[in-house]
Amino acid sequence: MTGPAQLPKNVHVSHHPCLQAKLSQLRSKSANARDVKALINEISLILGCEALAKSLTAVRGRTDTTPLGFEYNTVQNSPESVSLVPILRSGLGMVEALQTLLPVPVPVHHLGLYREPATLSPVEYYNNLPNHNETGAGASRLAILLDPVIATGGTCAAAIQTLKEWGVQRIIVLAVIGAASGVTKAAEEWPEAVDIWLAGVDEELTDRGMLKPGLGDVGDRLFLTIATT
Template sequence: MAKTFTVPSDPEASKLLAQLRDTSLPPAVVRRVTRDLTASLTKHVLSLPAPPSSPTANDSEQVAVIVVLRSGLAMVDPVMDFFPDDADTVIYHLGMFREKVSLQPVEYYNKLPPKNPRIKHAYVLDPLVATGGTATAVIGILKDWGVEKITLFSLLGSRTGLEAVANVWPEGTEVFAGGVDDGLDDKGYVKPGVGDIGDRLFGTALS
């Protein structure tokens, strides 16, 4: 049986996602809406049933937050604000981009250190899951790194992409999305989606 992904029922998050779909928003507003949407959803993500490696279950364990560059940067502060001040967390970054023709993920930045044996659970922040290729690659990297549990947190994904990611390592991965769209366009973007969220966050589509 295919592993499923989790989508919350949250009216405030739905309202914010609808705002984010407006591609006429300037970058400053896109960043604000993304922060607010992440904050609205984080309470659901961190309240999912979790293994003993959850942030509150065992003080001897350390939780890794993995930021997928570059768009995942917009999600960091709202997620970290949800953890208590004394939570034992670390933040690492993985740089991935999708090659425009093949749509295959390319890793360009990886500074994961030798894994601390206290790290068993990793939260991955990646706003969009389109084909699922990038998220699948990140899961493979973290599985090889040695984590026992991965929670992928996205704001929006395509149904096929989310299903693909949920099934790449079903016994070790929980996939969470704030919303689901059914389609992909011919460039591999979520349809109707929110456009290129990285360009929209940082204004690079305007340059």
Template structure:
């Protein structure tokens, strides 16, 4: 679908392959998620708008007109595993707002449960970058999208490292105005709602609580 972009750079793919491995420590997982996010964001942010800075800048050789990103952004990490992607995003986009959403998937029903939402009443940004390492059934992602649409943001980009074919196809069809940037699409989603081969329970792996 036209609103799904797979970030297929060889370095990203090699790092995702490493991320899958059960031999990783929690520190390894955090470092891999961070580096994959940084690499993916080059594609995610390729169309941000630039404007000249108000004041002329000076290089060691001559004066020049500086540039700054004018798109007003909000970074939306989905708690808890989305936090592992936040440092990479905020380092690259240091003027962006950071707004957290707390959502988890109930283990029996596989339905999303919202437990934290501190979005201000009025939306003041042009674009939201939602950060979540995994999309499995798509329920949590859909809940986040609906919350942000209700908030009034005009453009949503969803950034996920590993997704299921079924989950991403359903989301992309249902929300054609949302742009999905993913690292890899895995074909299998099992009865428990796990992506296969996937990257496991990313929250547990990141926090050493598996």
């Protein structure tokens, strides 16, 4: 399911055939925690390649020397000020892929958000953005927000607003899958500065705010905390 045609212009749904096959494998209830971790990492790697190709620019860096003694001009990425911001818990499963892609180490900040069961409204319980109570203090120019599943869109939208208030200039949201309505809500939170990249889009949500057919609860699948009752 690659998603509906009518999505905001700042939403990008990948059509990579390998990614689509891996997403299909991830949907299966037979995928164990090790499979889920590997598939999320691999999907994030492919998706990250596509997103960063459009979001970063290669610029000339300092001069270096090859093992044979020849000088050459190095290449750096712009913007240099980048941070990864996984939404706890499931966003942690996407961090390693982006660390692999980026040519230099970058800060990893964490946002803890959960949906209040009755209203499905987002509640923040953790925030370790540096100086996040002081707008613009220590903010990265580009924040890469990692959230495997965008369901109602409330959590993603709240995270975007938090990063905006922190002082970032641009946000890339990477998600494995999202509901059309929730993705649209998140995309409209700050459209001039946000791009959302997904492997797939589902049309429906259950009355509990879960995607249909979806992936289940990715955090539970990653960390083996699925309820037995």
